[in-house]
Amino acid sequence: MVATEAGGIGVTGRRWYSGPMRRFLLRALCLPCLLAPLSLPAQTPERSLDADTWSRPRTAEGLVQLAPLRDTVAALQADSRRTLLIRFPEGEQGELWASELRDWMVALGIPSARIDIETDPALMEQMDLVIRP
Numbered sequence: 399m400v401a402t403e404a405g406g407i408g409v410t411g412r413r414w415y416s417g418p419m420r421r422f423l424l425r426a427l428c429l430p431c432l433l434a435p436l437s438l439p440a441q442t443p444e445r446s447l448d449a450d451t452w453s454r455p456r457t458a459e460g461l462v463q464l465a466p467l468r469d470t471v472a473a474l475q476a477d478s479r480r481t482l483l484i485r486f487p488e489g490e491q492g493e494l495w496a497s498e499l500r501d502w503m504v505a506l507g508i509p510s511a512r513i514d515i516e517t518d519p520a521l522m523e524q525m526d527l528v529i530r531p
Contacts, residue, residue: 444526444527444528445465445466445467445469445470445526445527446466446524446525446526446527447464447466447467447499447524447525447527448523448524449495449523449524450523451464452495452499452525456498456502458502458505458506461502461506462506466527467502467503467506467527470482470503470527470529471503471506471507471508473529474508474512474529475507475508477531479531480512480529480530480531481512481513481514481529481530482503482508482512482513482514482527482528482529482530483514483515483516483527483528483530484496484499484500484513484514484515484516484525484526484527484528485515485516485517485518485521485525485526485528486515486516486517486518486521486525486526487517487518487519487521487522487523487524487525488517488518488519492517492521492525493515493517495525496515496525497515499525500513500515
């Protein structure tokens with residue numbers, strides 16, 4: 399070990415800071431890490447419809463009783479800048495579910511231009527409804 403010019407003790411070639419300098423460096427390096435999540439846009443929680451729920455006979459009255467759809471329609475109507483992403487399982491069945499859900503959302507008053515659909519290989523027997531700011 400060798401004494402450094404800053405008063406700390408270090409291994410040859412390295413400087414170990416102590417006292418006020420160490421606290422300053424810790425704050426300078428840690429503060430951005432703590433504040434980084436605050437700079438991310440707020441993500442609206444996803445809502446899901448499982449295959450069992452979606453396989454039941456559908457009417458407009460029945461669909462607005464489903465909490466995920468009711469909440470999604472309310473969120474979209476509250477802010478005209480928001481859009482909906484419908485994520486669905488891969489395959490023909492998933493694509494049919496998503497297309498039918500998009501049609502129902504249009505029937506419930508959401509413009510089709512605000513609705514996107516995409517496959518999600520991680521999904522099996524459900525569709526996820528994601529509100530985007």
